[in-house]
Amino acid sequence: FASATALLECHGLERRFGGLVAVTGVDLRIDRGEIFGLVGPNGSGKTTLVNAITGFYPPQKGRILLDGADITGMKPYLVAKRRLARTFQNLALFNGMSVLDNIMLGRHVHLRPSVAKTALYWWLGQPEEIAHRRVCEEIIEFLQLQGVRDEPVESLPIGLKKRVELARALVAEPSFLILDEPMAGMNQEEKEYMARFVLDARDERGITVLLIEHHMDIVTGICDRIMALNYGEVIGTGLPREVVANPRVVEAYLGK
Numbered sequence: 001f002a003s004a005t006a007l008l009e010c011h012g013l014e015r016r017f018g019g020l021v022a023v024t025g026v027d028l029r030i031d032r033g034e035i036f037g038l039v040g041p042n043g044s045g046k047t048t049l050v051n052a053i054t055g056f057y058p059p060q061k062g063r064i065l066l067d068g069a070d071i072t073g074m075k076p077y078l079v080a081k082r083r084l085a086r087t088f089q090n091l092a093l094f095n096g097m098s099v100l101d102n103i104m105l106g107r108h109v110h111l112r113p114s115v116a117k118t119a120l121y122w123w124l125g126q127p128e129e130i131a132h133r134r135v136c137e138e139i140i141e142f143l144q145l146q147g148v149r150d151e152p153v154e155s156l157p158i159g160l161k162k163r164v165e166l167a168r169a170l171v172a173e174p175s176f177l178i179l180d181e182p183m184a185g186m187n188q189e190e191k192e193y194m195a196r197f198v199l200d201a202r203d204e205r206g207i208t209v210l211l212i213e214h215h216m217d218i219v220t221g222i223c224d225r226i227m228a229l230n231y232g233e234v235i236g237t238g239l240p241r242e243v244v245a246n247p248r249v250v251e252a253y254l255g256k
């Protein structure tokens with residue numbers, strides 16, 4: 001059932017909300033080291049599919065394998081412990097906190113769970129605290145955020161806010177990263193920066209990426225393969241140029 005090269009496999013996924021079928025019959029395989037794009041018109045089920053994979057809205061039908069392990073219906077924090085990190089479509093940053101503090105929050109998956117252990121951690125755990133900080137500082141450098149590390153996040157332009165979100169996902173040291181419209185609201189230069197960082201995350205850190213993205217120039221520019229959804233169903237999978245030229249995909253976009 002599980003393929004050796006696949007990092008993620010979905011078989012026959014279905015997620016309904018009451019009478020509404022948001023996603024149905026979705027089969028998906030993402031190989032290690034791929035940048036895999038997920039496209040489709042608004043309301044086609046992209047976020048629902050990601051929410052099913054990450055455990056926020058478990059599927060009512062189908063199976064999900066991550067790195068060979070069945071994670072179907074697993075709670076989001078347990079999925080996160082399996083080295084899956086995500087960013088959200090809408091910014092989820094904490095205003096009033098600095099860039100560095102927002103990024104530090106991304107280390108929570110590595111903190112110890114119980115209160116007693118947490119107390120011990122604060123008492124004995126100085127070296128660990130320093131290790132967390134070191135990872136954050138390293139990612140800040142990777143994403144070229146040094147110049148704003150102590151600024152309050154709300155003071156930043158959208159391009160940098162989205163980069164802080166990416167940083168917060170990367171400090172969890174994921175092997176699989178899901179980005180939900182990381183370039184939304186950006187100007188051309190900001191988009192190109194973000195595209196470069198996504199490529200670098202894969203090329204330099206070996207991170208496999210699932211990218212929900214509306215900008216077709218970005219999708220065809222950086223994705224190895226893509227899948228298109230419409231009304232919750234897969235209408236095309238393959239090389240980006242092939243899928244965007246697929247008549248069903250063209251029709252789905254023009255029909256809106």
Ligand code: ADP
Binds near residue numbers: 022040044048
């Ligand atoms: P996309 O991400 O492609 O824009 P979504 O996955 O957000 O699409 O939405 C797919 C469909 O499921 C839409 O019709 C949307 O209204 C519906 N939907 C998504 N989340 C919920 C929810 N929590 N409750 C009810 N309906 C939802």
